[in-house]
Amino acid sequence: MTSYTVQPSEGPRRNALVRWLAADTMNGIKRQRAILGYTFLIPTIVGLLLFIVGPMLFTFALSFFKWNVFRPPEVIGFANFERLFSDPRVFVSFRNTFLLVIMTVTMLEVLAMSLALAVHRLASRALGYFFRTAYFLPVLLSGAAVAVTLGYLFHQDFGVINYYLGKVGVPKIAWLTDSNVVLWTISLTTVWRNMGFTFIIYLGGVSSLPSEVLEAAQVDGAAGWRRIRSIVLPLLSPTILFATVTDIIKMLQFFDEPFIMTRGGPGDASRTVVMMMYENAFGNLDFGYGSAIALILFAVIMIVTGVQFVLSRRWVFYN
Amino acid sequence: MQRKMSRREMLKATAAGAAGLASGLSAATVLASDAASGFAAPPLQDAVTIRFQESEQEYADVVAAYKEVAPNVNIEFVNITGVDHAEIASKILxxxxxxxxxxxxxxxTEATQLYAGEGLALPLKNRVMDSQADLAEYFSDVSPVLVExxxxxxxxxxxxxxFNAANMYFNTALLTEAGLEVPGEEWTKDDFVEYAKAMTGIGGGDSFGYGWTNRLWGSWTPWFFVNDTNLLAEERAPGGEWLWGTFYKDDPNAAGRGGGWLWPAPQANNPAMVEALEFVVSLTEQxxxxxxxxxxxxxxxxxxxxxxxxxxxxxxxWSGGLTNAxxxxxxxxxxxxxxxxxxxHQLGVGAAWILNGGGNEDAAWExxxxxxxxxxxxxxxxFGERTRTTPVRRSMNNEERYSKTGPANWHVFYDTLDKRPDTGPIPAPTFSIEETNIYTxxxxxxxSGEMTPKDALDGMQSELEAxxxxxxxxPPSN
Structure with missing residues (x-):
């Protein structure tokens, strides 16, 4: 008599799993939706892990090492941070960066908002398009090209700006070689190149102001500065918050203009934090120290942004 | 059989770690340890691709000619530019x-010792000695100042x-307007000041007699060289007999040379350095x-x-650069x-270096x-019709080369080596990028007048000491 042994097949088990996933019940539908959702999220999650979280973790780890690419990394604990907090040049670079942020963001916000209000009031649609295009054009230019060109214009002895100032009796200004002036020069250059983007944000905000509120204010007799201060600015406050937060984050990472126009000089008068980080990591081959500077800058950006959001509760009106 | 890892693989693996997770760090440690311990290059493959840091436009004819000699070798160009050689070195790294x-x-020169000292560049002594017959003609045409x-x-x-030594260029239109001629070889610093004064304020009223750029080569470096000092104390490492005795035994300019330059200590604020900086600052003040x-x-x-x-x-x-301009x-x-x-005089020398442990050393050397x-x-x-850097071969610095562009005194370029054999390199130890940053x-x-020359050099000395x-x-001990 022949006996047969039946091997358990994968089939029924797989079928059970499929049946569980495809179950036509409320829970089954929830499961299917969840799987679909996670499937769509996978590319983003992988991208985030690979290009943002991974390098951030690596930078964090690297800040505890001494590493110059050629030799094996050497664990040095908190030595990079101890060195950083006793390095006067790092403090100078943070001071320069904060001064640049204050000067640049103030000019950017005031100018961009004023121009947006002015352009919005233009009766001629053609003129409106012209000014929008004109203000936005510098944003499309390369930062390096702008810095090189404006570097020539600001040259103390041969620059066009001092030439025309000389025509009206103003003595030569050391735009790029005087410690008291150089940050202003870099700030003006940055404002010129970046104002278009902030301007567009404000123009969007101004265009969406509720007309009935503005008309009611007009009927109540609010005009001029009073209208701007009491009606327009509160209504624009969410736009102001967004523009200010993004501009501050961007400007805390100042690099192109000072690197190309002054190389951080004279001395360290225009050296920014990102320049310090770059020079230490890639110039001096001290990747650990460069990473430590990067981490501190990251923390500063986080704190500044957090403070802005906390303070915004007092002056931003969403309704 | 255990396969040893090449430096290229090590660097790629390290980069992968940088883009990935922090755990990559430990892997990089192991890989870097392998690299530091030295490893054998794999045998040459039939087809070899060499990544060559040069401009394809400049080397198109060379590569085409090499293809005839070595059809199995493919040259892949990697073009890197920068405002100076220190910046190029930063980008390479x-x-x-x-x-x-x-x-x-x-x-x-800014990066020669950096690559050599870090073990990145392949030492060529044995290969040079094995190729004496091939290289004898080359060395006979190249000044020992450059090779050293x-x-x-x-x-x-x-x-x-x-190579490029810092010579003095003259704008002949301004010279003529000032009623001057190109001075003789023996002209002095005082003559220079008179020339600078005479050429200032002419040319439409806003010309300057003399201008310079703040960097290591050709900055105010030539002034402290002629003031018989240097930013860093310099000395010759022992050795070099194998080279001088083989290729330069009949060259009097090779006498007394050693195994390469070393700069064992900073001396930025010595009196001669201060005097030189005070001199160039006084030119701005005047x-x-x-x-x-x-x-x-x-x-x-x-x-x-x-x-x-x-x-x-x-x-x-500059001869080609000015003509192009x-x-x-x-x-x-x-x-x-x-x-x-x-x-x-001070100079800088440029040349190819071969990646040590990259796996393609033999093909690269050829x-x-x-x-x-x-x-x-x-x-x-x-090195074409418009010479944009000075060829190291004496025989290539000839009348014909400069016949279309000038300058009339083109011979000064190589005479700087042959008639002034004490000409030496800009001070560039293994950490020259950081040194250049401090210097500039x-x-x-x-x-800019923010510090007196003495105070600036005291600060420079202090940072160089650190x-x-x-x-x-x-400097490494022998």
Whole structure:
């Protein structure tokens, strides 16, 4: 008599799993939706892990090492941070960066908002398009090209700006070689190149102001500065918050203009934090120290942004 | 059989770690340890691709010629630019850190010891001695001043390709307007000041007698060289007999040379250095020099070309550069640097280096050697009709080369080596990038009037001392 042994097949088990996933019940539908959702999220999650979280973790780890690419990394604990907090040049670079942020963001916000209000009031649609295009054009230019060109214009002895100032009796200004002036020069250059983007944000905000509120204010007799201060600015406050937060984050990472126009000089008068980080990591081959500077800058950006959001509760009106 | 890992693989693996997770760090440690311990290059494959740090445009003819000789070798170009050689070195190292090394790099003096000292560049001593027959003609045509610059600790790391010593360029239109002629070889610092004064305020009323750029080469460096001092104390490492005795035994200019230059300590604030900086700052204070900027000299070239600048330090590279910028032959000329305490010139030498442990050393060496042939060097784009850097071969510095562009005193370029054999390299130890940063930073403080020359040099000395303290292995003990 022949006996047969039946091997358990994968089939029924797989079928059970499929049946569980495809179950036509409320829970089954929830499961299917969840799987679909996670499937769509996978590319983003992988991208985030690979290009943002991974390098951030690596930078964090690297800040505890001494590493110059050629030799094996050497664990040095908190030595990079101890060195950083006793390095006067790092403090100078943070001071320069904060001064640049204050000067640049103030000019950017005031100018961009004023121009947006002015352009919005233009009766001629053609003129409106012209000014929008004109203000936005510098944003499309390369930062390096702008810095090189404006570097020539600001040259103390041969620059066009001092030439025309000389025509009206103003003595030569050391735009790029005087410690008291150089940050202003870099700030003006940055404002010129970046104002278009902030301007567009404000123009969007101004265009969406509720007309009935503005008309009611007009009927109540609010005009001029009073209208701007009491009606327009509160209504624009969410736009102001967004523009200010993004501009501050961007400007805390100042690099192109000072690197190309002054190389951080004279001395360290225009050296920014990102320049310090770059020079230490890639110039001096001290990747650990460069990473430590990067981490501190990251923390500063986080704190500044957090403070802005906390303070915004007092002056931003969403309704 | 255990396969050893090449430096290229190590760097790629390290870069992967940088882009990935922190756990990659431990892997990089292991890989870097392998690299540091030395490893054998894999055997040559039938088809080899060499990553070559050069411009394809400049080397198209060379590569085409090499294809005839070695059809199995493919040259892949990696073009890297920068405002100066220190910046180019920074970018090369950034590429290395990103896991994209080159098989053959190009280094000027600013980076020669950096690559050699870190074990990145392949030592060539044994290969050179094995190729004596191939290289004898090359060395006979190249000044020992140049070869000595590429020696480090008794080994040779590069075969010089081009050089530039800082000579004095003159705008002949301004000279003529000032009623002057190009001075003789023996002119002095005092003559220079008179020339600078005479050429200031003419040319439409806003010209300057002399201009310079703040960097290591050709900055105010030529002034402290002629004042018989240096930013860093210099000495010759022992050795080199294998080279001098083999290729230069009949050359009197090779006498007394050693195994390469070393700069064992900083001396930025010695009295002669202070005197030299005070001198150049006084030129700015007198209005003879325009504002001094950091950079590669493009701004000065513009002013020189447009007749706003009378004199400036530059090497042979400027003859082609000025012609390209629109100057006619005869519009400029050149002379030795003026005498002060001495007439010692400073120079930089450029050449290819081979990645040590990259796996393609043999193929790269053959290509580098091929490039030393005179007929091959003549094919390089920047040694063409408009010479954009000075060829190291004496025989290539001839009347014909400069016949279409000038300068009339073209012989000054190579005479700087043959008639002034005490000419030496700019001080560039293994940490020259950081040194250059300190040097230019304090120089800018002095030239902008923010610090006195003495205070600036005291600060420079202090930071250089700290830099040496952070690099206790330099100079290496023999």
């Amino acid at each position: 950034a590429q290395l850190a990103a896991g994209q090394p080159v098989d053959i790099g190009y280094a000027a 610059t590429d020696l480090y600790q008794d080994d040779l790391y590069q075969l010089p390709r081009d 209005g003879l020099t325009p504002v001094v900027e950091l950079g590669g000299g493009a701004t000065l070239q513009g002013f020189f070309t447009s007749g706003k600048l009378g004199m400036t330090p530059a090497g042979g590279f 629109g100057m006619e032959k005869g519009g400029f000329d050149v002379q030795f640097w003026p005498k002060w305490a001495t007439q010692r 290509f580098v050697k091929f490039n030393t042939r005179k007929d091959v060097m003549e094919m390089i784009g920047f 930073r304090y120089t800018s403080l002095a030239t 830099l040496y303290a952070r690099n206790p292995s330099y």
